[in-house]
Amino acid sequence: DIQMTQSPSSLSASVGDRVAITCQASLDVDDHLYWYQQKPGKAPKLLIYDASNLASGVPSRFSGSGSGTGFTFTISSLQPEDVATYYCQQSDYPPLTFGGGTKVEI
Amino acid sequence: QITLKESGPTLVKPTQTLTLTCTFSGFSFSTSGVGVGWIRQAPGKTPEWLALIYWNDIKRYRPSLKSRLTISKDTSKNQVVLTMTDMDPVDTATYYCAHRPQGFVGDYFDYWGQGTLVAVSS
Numbered sequence: 001d002i003q004m005t006q007s008p009s010s011l012s013a014s015v016g017d018r019v020a021i022t023c024q025a026s027l028d029v030d031d032h033l034y035w036y037q038q039k040p041g042k043a044p045k046l047l048i049y050d051a052s053n054l055a056s057g058v059p060s061r062f063s064g065s066g067s068g069t070g071f072t073f074t075i076s077s078l079q080p081e082d083v084a085t086y087y088c089q090q091s092d093y094p095p096l097t098f099g100g101g102t103k104v105e106i
Numbered sequence: 107q108i109t110l111k112e113s114g115p116t117l118v119k120p121t122q123t124l125t126l127t128c129t130f131s132g133f134s135f136s137t138s139g140v141g142v143g144w145i146r147q148a149p150g151k152t153p154e155w156l157a158l159i160y161w162n163d164i165k166r167y168r169p170s171l172k173s174r175l176t177i178s179k180d181t182s183k184n185q186v187v188l189t190m191t192d193m194d195p196v197d198t199a200t201y202y203c204a205h206r207p208q209g210f211v212g213d214y215f216d217y218w219g220q221g222t223l224v225a226v227s228s
Contacts, residue, residue, distance in 0.1 A: 032211070032212045034212075034214040036153075042220075043202055043204075043218035043219065043220060043221050044153060044202075044215075044218060045218070046214065046215060046216045049212070049214055049216070050212060055216060056216075087152060087153060089153075089214060091212050091213040091214055094166060094169070095155055095168045095169060095170075096143075096155035096158075096213055096214075097155070098152045098153045098154070098155070099152065100152050101152050
């Protein structure tokens with residue numbers, strides 16, 4: 001299975017801060033990389049698809065970049081409602097695999 | 107508007123077979139590229155993809171669980187069913203079904219059900 005390594009595993013930042021999360025794939029996944037947000041007790045919500053495309057209805061403060069094995073997810077200005085755990089997911093090689101998650105706190 | 111909802115038992119005994127149903131609306135398997143997947147998440151753990159069925163009835167399974175999983179669809183009822191045999195306490199998790207958007211490259215999920223917590227215990 002492709003291993004997806006996210007870092008950091010958790011972070012604490014202030015409202016308005018720029019926050020960046022990285023996701024490293026153990027093999028080249030091209031741009032088949034997706035980012036989800038999960039709040040406690042809720043299902044994951046798609047934020048970014050194909051590494052850098054914003055999903056419908058997602059605020060523009062969220063962005064994604066990267067290709068191949070290295071990817072970055074950025075929140076340009078952290079808001080209180082962004083407190084959640086964020087996961088990356090690859091689909092280039094079966095099985096689909098998720099990263100370990102990054103818990104974002106304020 | 108796409109919605110999905112999981113249904114099934116909340117408690118199963120070890121060795122039993124789990125059957126979960128995903129009932130959806132807002133899309134159809136007549137749309138090329140569409141799919142429905144099952145993903146589970148053990149408490150405090152990362153999501154784990156289990157299975158995916160496409161509009162053309164092609165099925166994909168997590169290799170490590172393939173012998174225990176069966177996914178099927180009932181187009182007339184707008185339902186997808188997942189069965190998992192030989193349940194074990196380690197299978198205790200919230201099980202989600204989710205919509206794979208139309209397209210021919212990349213498997214990901216843009217709409218998710220609320221999830222159903224399944225506990226495995228005697």
